[in-house]
Amino acid sequence: MALNVLIVDDSGVMRAMIKKTMLMSGLPLGEVYQAGNGKDGLEILNQNWIDLVVVDINMPVMNGEEMLSQMRENPGTKDIPVVVISTEGSQTRIERLIKKGASFIQKPFSPELIRDIVKEITGIGGDDEPPVK
Amino acid sequence: MNHRLNDVLFNVAEETLEKLAFMFVSREYDREDIDYDSIVAASISFSGPFSGNLVLTISTNCVPELSANMLGVEEDETTPDQQDDALKETLNVICGNILPAIAGKKAVFNITAPFIVNGMEDIKKAVEKVDGKGPASVVRMEMDGEQCDIFLYIDGEIPEDFFND
Numbered sequence: 001m002a003l004n005v006l007i008v009d010d011s012g013v014m015r016a017m018i019k020k021t022m023l024m025s026g027l028p029l030g031e032v033y034q035a036g037n038g039k040d041g042l043e044i045l046n047q048n049w050i051d052l053v054v055v056d057i058n059m060p061v062m063n064g065e066e067m068l069s070q071m072r073e074n075p076g077t078k079d080i081p082v083v084v085i086s087t088e089g090s091q092t093r094i095e096r097l098i099k100k101g102a103s104f105i106q107k108p109f110s111p112e113l114i115r116d117i118v119k120e121i122t123g124i125g126g127d128d129e130p131p132v133k
Numbered sequence: 134m135n136h137r138l139n140d141v142l143f144n145v146a147e148e149t150l151e152k153l154a155f156m157f158v159s160r161e162y163d164r165e166d167i168d169y170d171s172i173v174a175a176s177i178s179f180s181g182p183f184s185g186n187l188v189l190t191i192s193t194n195c196v197p198e199l200s201a202n203m204l205g206v207e208e209d210e211t212t213p214d215q216q217d218d219a220l221k222e223t224l225n226v227i228c229g230n231i232l233p234a235i236a237g238k239k240a241v242f243n244i245t246a247p248f249i250v251n252g253m254e255d256i257k258k259a260v261e262k263v264d265g266k267g268p269a270s271v272v273r274m275e276m277d278g279e280q281c282d283i284f285l286y287i288d289g290e291i292p293e294d295f296f297n298d
Contacts, residue, residue, distance in 0.1 A: 010246070011218050011221070011222045011225075012214075012215065012218055013200065013203050013204060013215055013218040013219045013222055014222050016203075016204050016205075017153075017203050017204065017205075020204070020205045058225075058244060058246070060246065086229070087225055087226050087228065087229020087230065087244070088229060089229050089230060089232055089233030089234075089238065089242075090233065090238065090239070090240060090241045090242065091233075091238040091239055092239055092241050093241060106229075106230075107153070107226045107229065108148070108149050108152035108153040108226055109152075110152065
């Protein structure tokens with residue numbers, strides 16, 4: 001099964017890095033959607049089948065925590081797995097996100113960590129070694 | 134200026150540049166100021182238990198490699214916007230990691246969006262802080278034969294626990 005992923009981060013370079021890292025990890029990616037803030041991310045969620053959301057916290061217009069809260073209030077999106085990938089270092093805020101059912105990865109991240117977290121929360125895994133082309 | 138603060142800032146910057154952009158730095162203890170003629174800078178502000186800002190200055194020659202490494206493409210394939218974005222995101226990650234290293238993991242900070250500082254005069258103003266208060270920490274580094282400096286400015290008191298650990 002291929003994962004349809006939504007990556008929400010206000011940095012285009014970081015979105016590209018996360019996508020590249022997920023591909024390197026051998027995760028079976030289907031469609032990869034991208035948004036620059038939480039509001040745009042929610043719109044994409046409402047229009048497409050998404051299996052996994054990867055979201056930053058600090059973003060303009062709507063931050064990642066607000067997006068996560070709105071997702072959890074919507075019956076159509078409340079059960080979608082969410083991984084927060086952020087520079088956030090405050091344990092207080094991280095615990096708040098975890099209570100809302102998100103997993104947390106701090107930047108800078110390693111491909112292995114992303115692979116392991118995604119495998120854990122989706123049950124769909126990448127190979128231990130990236131595919132040789 | 135505090136040596137422990139400098140060491141922590143260097144360690145965070147080193148780890149960030151290595152993990153994020155596969156760029157390896159070495160520390161330069163005795164170097165003069167960075168060459169303002171050929172650098173670009175990014176700045177970010179924060180507020181919380183103490184407030185302040187962090188400024189990253191880097192030789193312009195390094196920026197295409199920084200962005201290319203982050204994106205996994207060739208240097209000539211990156212656009213100026215992507216290069217600015219890569220620099221801002223690098224600073225953002227350094228800032229997000231240095232604050233809990235100083236204030237502890239329970240401290241909550243609000244961090245503004247990073248921005249690029251262009252032009253020699255504006256960069257000098259950003260790193261010299263015209264209010265006369267100098268940086269709490271400066272780390273000078275060498276990266277592929279080029280220069281990269283980080284300036285940390287703090288308004289307020291650093292928790293005493295930081296110095297006692």
